[in-house]
Amino acid sequence: xxxxxxxxxxxxxxxxTDTTTPRHLRDKxxxxxxxxxxxxxxxxxxxxxxxxxxxxxxxxxxxxxxGDVDGLxxxxxxxxxxxxxxxxxxxxxxxxxxMDVHGGGSTTEALIGMAMGVIEAGMCRTVAIYRAFxxxxxxxxxxxxxxxxxxxxxxxxHGRPYGWESPGQWFAPSFMxxxxxxxxxxxxxxxxKVIHSEHASxxxxxxxxxxxxxxxxxxxxxxxxxxxLLDCCVETDSGTCIIxxxxxxxxxxxxxxxxxxxxVGRCCKPRIDMxxxxxxxxxxxxxxxxxxxxxxxxVGPEEIDVTGSYDAFTFTTLMQLEDxxxxxxxxxxxxxxxxxxxxxxxxxxxxxxxxxxxxxxxGINMVIENVRQLRHxxxxxxxxxxDGKRIHTHDYREGGCRQVRDVELTxxxxxxxxxxxxxxxxxxx
Amino acid sequence: xTIQAEYLGMPLRLDDQDHENRAYFGLCARxxxxxxxxxxxxxxxxxxxxxxxxxxxxxxxxxxxxxxxxVHSYTEVHHAIxxxxxxxxxxxxxxxxxxxxxxxxxEHEAIRVLGNLVTPDGVLAPPEMVRxxxxxSRVRMVFTDVAQDIAxxxxxxxxxxxxxxxxxxxxxx
Amino acid sequence: xxxxxFQRCGGCGATWYFARGFCxxxxxxxxxxxxxxxxxxVHAVTVVSRAPTEALRRxxxxxxxxxxxxxxxxxxxHGEPGLAIRDAVRAEFHEFDGATLPRFRRxx
Numbered sequence: 001x002x003x004x005x006x007x008x009x010x011x012x013x014x015x016x017t018d019t020t021t022p023r024h025l026r027d028k029x030x031x032x033x034x035x036x037x038x039x040x041x042x043x044x045x046x047x048x049x050x051x052x053x054x055x056x057x058x059x060x061x062x063x064x065x066x067g068d069v070d071g072l073x074x075x076x077x078x079x080x081x082x083x084x085x086x087x088x089x090x091x092x093x094x095x096x097x098x099m100d101v102h103g104g105g106s107t108t109e110a111l112i113g114m115a116m117g118v119i120e121a122g123m124c125r126t127v128a129i130y131r132a133f134x135x136x137x138x139x140x141x142x143x144x145x146x147x148x149x150x151x152x153x154x155x156x157x158h159g160r161p162y163g164w165e166s167p168g169q170w171f172a173p174s175f176m177x178x179x180x181x182x183x184x185x186x187x188x189x190x191x192x193k194v195i196h197s198e199h200a201s202x203x204x205x206x207x208x209x210x211x212x213x214x215x216x217x218x219x220x221x222x223x224x225x226x227x228x229l230l231d232c233c234v235e236t237d238s239g240t241c242i243i244x245x246x247x248x249x250x251x252x253x254x255x256x257x258x259x260x261x262x263x264v265g266r267c268c269k270p271r272i273d274m275x276x277x278x279x280x281x282x283x284x285x286x287x288x289x290x291x292x293x294x295x296x297x298x299v300g301p302e303e304i305d306v307t308g309s310y311d312a313f314t315f316t317t318l319m320q321l322e323d324x325x326x327x328x329x330x331x332x333x334x335x336x337x338x339x340x341x342x343x344x345x346x347x348x349x350x351x352x353x354x355x356x357x358x359x360x361x362x363g364i365n366m367v368i369e370n371v372r373q374l375r376h377x378x379x380x381x382x383x384x385x386x387d388g389k390r391i392h393t394h395d396y397r398e399g400g401c402r403q404v405r406d407v408e409l410t411x412x413x414x415x416x417x418x419x420x421x422x423x424x425x426x427x428x429x
Numbered sequence: 430x431t432i433q434a435e436y437l438g439m440p441l442r443l444d445d446q447d448h449e450n451r452a453y454f455g456l457c458a459r460x461x462x463x464x465x466x467x468x469x470x471x472x473x474x475x476x477x478x479x480x481x482x483x484x485x486x487x488x489x490x491x492x493x494x495x496x497x498x499x500v501h502s503y504t505e506v507h508h509a510i511x512x513x514x515x516x517x518x519x520x521x522x523x524x525x526x527x528x529x530x531x532x533x534x535x536e537h538e539a540i541r542v543l544g545n546l547v548t549p550d551g552v553l554a555p556p557e558m559v560r561x562x563x564x565x566s567r568v569r570m571v572f573t574d575v576a577q578d579i580a581x582x583x584x585x586x587x588x589x590x591x592x593x594x595x596x597x598x599x600x601x602x
Numbered sequence: 603x604x605x606x607x608f609q610r611c612g613g614c615g616a617t618w619y620f621a622r623g624f625c626x627x628x629x630x631x632x633x634x635x636x637x638x639x640x641x642x643x644v645h646a647v648t649v650v651s652r653a654p655t656e657a658l659r660r661x662x663x664x665x666x667x668x669x670x671x672x673x674x675x676x677x678x679x680h681g682e683p684g685l686a687i688r689d690a691v692r693a694e695f696h697e698f699d700g701a702t703l704p705r706f707r708r709x710x
Contacts, residue, residue, distance in 0.1 A: 049623065052622070053623065056629065060629075066626070066629060089626060090623075091626060092626035092627050148438070148510075148511050148512055151433075151440040151442045152441050153441075153442045153443070153444065154443065154450050157443070157450060158476045158543060159543060160439070161436055161437075161439060161575075161581055162522050162543055162545050162581075163506055163510070163517075163520060163545070164522045169506060169510070169522060172502075172504030172522075173501075173502035173504060173522075173524045174502070176503060176564070176599065177501070179599070179600075180564050185600070186601065221507070222505075222507040222508070223506075223507060223508040224504045224508065224522075225503075225504050225505040225507075226599055273478065274475070276524055276541045277475065277538065277540070279537045279538070280537050281501070281502060
């Protein structure tokens, strides 16, 4: 049809397409491929190579060829990664769209929403989102060394000169105040690490697959109150990738798609310039994010089968689960320690072992894990059947299965800091 | 001219263009705590900024604010990141809620100012002093001189104020 | 002997210059490493008169080329002054700020 032939047609009015709610986007997009490199402390590879292999693995997982991916989104913290343009060349991808954004935790879920947006806008068809960094061997987030020589300039003068300069130190006032306000105990908090380590022991990829006890956590050396060494995640070298496309295209891919119900991207508390100025500091951004997440997903926390709550620290998992409404305000300590989060529990959390045990990726490995859970094909040590899929035993003892039964809905809760968070709800397609 | 200084081996810098922070730390260097008060709504704000976080008005004037408050939260740092802090560990980073403008403009808002627990002459507090302070402790502002135009606002125990019987401390600490 | 190395895909025959773990065209793993004959054609040329760094200043003006090599890949390299697009060239090697780099001359 030529433009002149089209002239007589009436353009639909915006009132006829319901753009006042995101309902029309629910389940319209899917994650069709996931991939990662080895999680290690010393990859011996450039971030370019890590990114390239992660994307290649995700394309293979999806059954896509280089020409099928025409969008790239990546994130980096400081300049700890390689931009899309270099990686595209190595993969034979000609991007119709790319964007490399600054960010650490909470970026994954935000970029998934952005990928939906750029596809919806017709800018490209299929987006690979990747994160590649040598978080141990090159740029350590809690690191000393190079960072010490960087001048403290301007607004940073209100924090760093007080020896307040790592994520653990930045978040600690929220954690401590939560203990003060609600009586949360060190033993309850330590259970996050205990449970995630149980899950990691059933994950052949996990960097720290050894199970630990509450006593192990509490007797590890204090980093800054309330965080012991084992309350902190494990700095890791890795590349990770997820591929987003429209659900109708997803049917041609290899696996059951993980349909995207809703996303929240970097939702903030008031006064995000210095979030401790506003509100109870024992409440985090999830309080605001949940007002977007659950209505958009059209489900509530009680319907979620598996969660992936960002565990840069044990405490971040607790505060997010609480403020997204998985338990009543102040009862996060009980929620994370009563067995609910175990593989055998009512709503397992971070079934791969998460940042505390599998590897630290700034959030993306927890989305990868939930995609696999939704496929009913977690990559554990269960025997592989004739169709190439694992025959899951659901025996969750050490070294065993980590596939949760009948997973239909998952939630990912991404954390940047107490004042900023992102989220994602996915459904089995 | 750019102001450069060094504190505990940490290079500090204030650029020419950064009028708000230059004014703030310059006043601190005279051991005088000032915040910007919005001409339009009358609220004081922290940290310094270009416009009012409540009403957006850019007009403000520096007004003296009493450096007294209550420890709202804290962390006791055992593993120092910067080499300059290693000898001082464990040290306290305090988040102090000022008496001024408490619960304004809404119930859970306040001016909450960071700083270390220090001795009255501005030196990082020794372990026996660190152990006495927790959530609820009353503190007063003192200054650590760094250079001619920079001093850091810090917190010392307020000996004149009534202290809580037992400030809240991390259980095993 | 010094030579320009490149990679060739055993699967689809694609060739490329920068070392990679797999073929950027078809994705086949384990590409072969080969040495080029050093013969090629100038695809583009520019003369840098204002050097971007102090170290490069003593070399200015210098000639930068994009060369389409006989084996099918394209690379950027130095060249002798006066080269033009479509000139047939061959690679020599020279020391340049501590590295051995290809430099192209007109082929006889």
